Amino acid sequence: MIRRTIQRRRFMREHRWTHAHLSDYLDSELDERRRERVENHVTLCPECHRVLATLRRTMAGLRSIGADRGGETVAAGVIDRLRREG
Amino acid sequence: MHPSSAEQDLIERARAGDRDAFEELVRRHADRLYAVVIRFVADDDEAQEVTQEAFLRAWRGIGRFQGRSQFFTWLYRIGINEAKRRAAKRPPAELLTSLDDEPIPEAPDWSEAPQVRLEQGALRDVLERAIRSLPVPYRATIILRDVEGLSTREAAEVMDLTETAFKSRLHRARLAVRRSLDEHFLEEQQL
Numbered sequence: 001m002i003r004r005t006i007q008r009r010r011f012m013r014e015h016r017w018t019h020a021h022l023s024d025y026l027d028s029e030l031d032e033r034r035r036e037r038v039e040n041h042v043t044l045c046p047e048c049h050r051v052l053a054t055l056r057r058t059m060a061g062l063r064s065i066g067a068d069r070g071g072e073t074v075a076a077g078v079i080d081r082l083r084r085e086g
Numbered sequence: 087m088h089p090s091s092a093e094q095d096l097i098e099r100a101r102a103g104d105r106d107a108f109e110e111l112v113r114r115h116a117d118r119l120y121a122v123v124i125r126f127v128a129d130d131d132e133a134q135e136v137t138q139e140a141f142l143r144a145w146r147g148i149g150r151f152q153g154r155s156q157f158f159t160w161l162y163r164i165g166i167n168e169a170k171r172r173a174a175k176r177p178p179a180e181l182l183t184s185l186d187d188e189p190i191p192e193a194p195d196w197s198e199a200p201q202v203r204l205e206q207g208a209l210r211d212v213l214e215r216a217i218r219s220l221p222v223p224y225r226a227t228i229i230l231r232d233v234e235g236l237s238t239r240e241a242a243e244v245m246d247l248t249e250t251a252f253k254s255r256l257h258r259a260r261l262a263v264r265r266s267l268d269e270h271f272l273e274e275q276q277l
Contacts (some may be wrong), residue, residue, distance in 0.1 A: 054196060061209070061213050065233060077134050
């Protein structure tokens with residue numbers, strides 16, 4: 001009973017830590033020891049596994065939606081205003 | 087992203103009052119600045135106006151630009167501050183959007199779904215709406231880092247935050263956008 005409680009607490013501590021470091025993990029901003037800590041927990045925790053996988057897809061989606069550029073008209077509009085008011 | 091020597095030369099000339107050099111800097115950076123500010127303002131007209139205002143301020147203040155930061159991070163900071171100033175004038179409803187970033191336990195795992203093409207159609211709209219619904223300081227982190235592809239250091243510099251503070255804000259913003267996709271796929275599953 002006591003052992004189970006300790007294991008549960010340890011799991012939840014790792015769960016909170018991992019959840020807070022998923023972005024750092026995906027940005028490759030963790031050292032090796034911390035990367036392993038994330039990976040170890042993710043293999044045991046279905047929720048963190050799902051959040052990590054979907055966060056990875058979310059970031060890939062964000063990278064792909066670069067806004068429409070304004071094209072020539074933006075620079076032309078700025079230059080026109082600079083000449084009038086600058 | 088280091089400025090080329092040609093750009094460095096343009097900056098020096100602009101600092102000395104050479105308007106042609108500054109106009110060349112406008113041609114190089116106006117599109118990217120517009121692409122950032124359009125996500126903070128109401129429409130194309132306002133985005134054009136904010137972009138113009140930012141360059142006008144940059145031109146008037148370029149003598150104070152010491153080169154400690156890169157030119158485009160300095161410019162982004164001016165543009166985002168102007169966009170934020172305008173966003174703050176809008177009705178409060180838009181500003182009070184909560185930042186809900188907790189995963190939805192019953193949501194399906196959509197990471198491997200073959201139909202997931204986040205860059206297209208309805209899903210792109212979900213992403214765009216999710217970004218727009220973020221509170222402005224969180225929205226800025228995700229636009230600079232993920233959409234525009236600045237490094238953590240560059241994006242933190244634009245926002246005048248430490249890298250640690252920036253990363254914490256970015257993580258919450260990403261989780262909130264991810265949760266919006268959870269909601270989308272959960273709804274789709276329940277149809």
